[in-house]
Amino acid sequence: MVEPAHLSLHVPEPAVRPGGHPDFSNVKIAKAGAVPRPPVDAAAEDIRDLAYSIIRVLNRDGEAVGPWAGLLTDDELRTGLRHMMTLRAFDARMLMAQRQGKTSFYMQHLGEEAVSCAFRKALKKGDMNFPTYRQAGLLIADDYPMVEMMNQIFSNEADPLRGRQLPIMYSSREHGFFTISGNLATQYVQAVGWAMASAIKNDSRIAAAWIGDGSTAESDFHSALVFASTYRAPVVLNVVNNQWAISTFQGIARGGSGTFAARGLGFGIPALRVDGNDYLAVYAVACWAAERARRNLGPTLVEYVTYRVGAHSTSDDPGAYRPKTESEAWPLGDPVLRLKKHLITRGAWSEERHVQAEAEIMDEVITAQRKAEENGTLHAGGKPSVRDIFEGVYAEMPPHLRRQRQQAGY
Numbered sequence: 001m002v003e004p005a006h007l008s009l010h011v012p013e014p015a016v017r018p019g020g021h022p023d024f025s026n027v028k029i030a031k032a033g034a035v036p037r038p039p040v041d042a043a044a045e046d047i048r049d050l051a052y053s054i055i056r057v058l059n060r061d062g063e064a065v066g067p068w069a070g071l072l073t074d075d076e077l078r079t080g081l082r083h084m085m086t087l088r089a090f091d092a093r094m095l096m097a098q099r100q101g102k103t104s105f106y107m108q109h110l111g112e113e114a115v116s117c118a119f120r121k122a123l124k125k126g127d128m129n130f131p132t133y134r135q136a137g138l139l140i141a142d143d144y145p146m147v148e149m150m151n152q153i154f155s156n157e158a159d160p161l162r163g164r165q166l167p168i169m170y171s172s173r174e175h176g177f178f179t180i181s182g183n184l185a186t187q188y189v190q191a192v193g194w195a196m197a198s199a200i201k202n203d204s205r206i207a208a209a210w211i212g213d214g215s216t217a218e219s220d221f222h223s224a225l226v227f228a229s230t231y232r233a234p235v236v237l238n239v240v241n242n243q244w245a246i247s248t249f250q251g252i253a254r255g256g257s258g259t260f261a262a263r264g265l266g267f268g269i270p271a272l273r274v275d276g277n278d279y280l281a282v283y284a285v286a287c288w289a290a291e292r293a294r295r296n297l298g299p300t301l302v303e304y305v306t307y308r309v310g311a312h313s314t315s316d317d318p319g320a321y322r323p324k325t326e327s328e329a330w331p332l333g334d335p336v337l338r339l340k341k342h343l344i345t346r347g348a349w350s351e352e353r354h355v356q357a358e359a360e361i362m363d364e365v366i367t368a369q370r371k372a373e374e375n376g377t378l379h380a381g382g383k384p385s386v387r388d389i390f391e392g393v394y395a396e397m398p399p400h401l402r403r404q405r406q407q408a409g410y
């Protein structure tokens, strides 16, 4: 008789810890231009390979190659570069503002700018994103005023959300940006529900769900996939795999098996994996998935392979759990530098124009910040009224809240 095994749990560990040499040899990267572009009505089982590869357009020389290339004009690409640079400058200023005590909290996008900036360009007015805290590019690329974003971050008297949300948790119906919920993965069930409602009403608007690698471990992710696939909801299901969930590496939510995109295949949902640091590839894949939704062909799952270069938030220190040089070793490069190089290769940009644009953009951000600070910051100037705590939940305030408001003296 065979002796029973001494059972033990397998707890995945990242390949390297602080002090070690970063190693991304496990990230298999397809050559730019190598992955085919199927028709949007392809069946999930006919394009299984796309869930295991990485769709890339920009090659090492900065050229756009392959079947996913050729969708954007010089002007559109320059605008895309400007959006990403604006988001980066915005992050840098707000990070500093947090260190100066002007807000309690901030979360940056460093290295992930292409994902939300390029995705926004594939949507139309009326479509609805259900974002997490790491997609402010959806607002920037839709020309939402930076001053409004800063008013929210500073919780000042002009804060459109009246101090009732954590800083950076924006909301704008007008810009297709559903109020951010701190409870991760709720975005998935809500987006699918919204998309189903749009279809029930025979509307033409589509939804986009957003989630990070770590949060796919939540049951909401899986429930949303059941409903999206069963009812063929007009929704794009985005998974931003930036390799980390605070201090937890992506293998913890994935068990080292398959890919996040491949989760869609079990539900018969077409699934694609894309280089998240390649503005052109993100845009092309987003258009493909949005068109499927618009043509009533149902959901698409898209995994953006990227890397969180900065800390998770201003409350985090990544030096405690990953090598300091890991971001430099990330094999997919920097999205801003890659698009810049591509524009220069096309003869549509130059080093001088880039330096000038950087200065102009920083000026715009600083001007916006000055205006926002006139309305107050966390510890200085105007604040929303305490009265606002009681508003905005019920169409008609129930008697117990009215009583509480009176007791509070408002």
Ligand SMILES: Cc1ncc(C[n+]2csc(CCOP(=O)(O)OP(=O)(O)O)c2C)c(N)n1
Pocket (backbone or CB within 6 Å): 134, 182, 183, 184, 185, 211, 212, 213, 214, 215, 216, 218, 240, 242, 244, 245, 246, 308, 312
């Ligand atoms: C339901 C839920 N559980 C836990 C948290 C706490 N939390 C905030 S951010 C975060 C990590 C999320 O990582 P990931 O989904 O990979 O997104 P990323 O921050 O990398 O963009 C966690 C666990 C939360 N906000 N909501």
Ligand SMILES: [Mg+2]
Pocket (backbone or CB within 6 Å): 212, 213, 214, 240, 241, 242, 243, 244, 245, 246
């Ligand atoms: Mg993550």
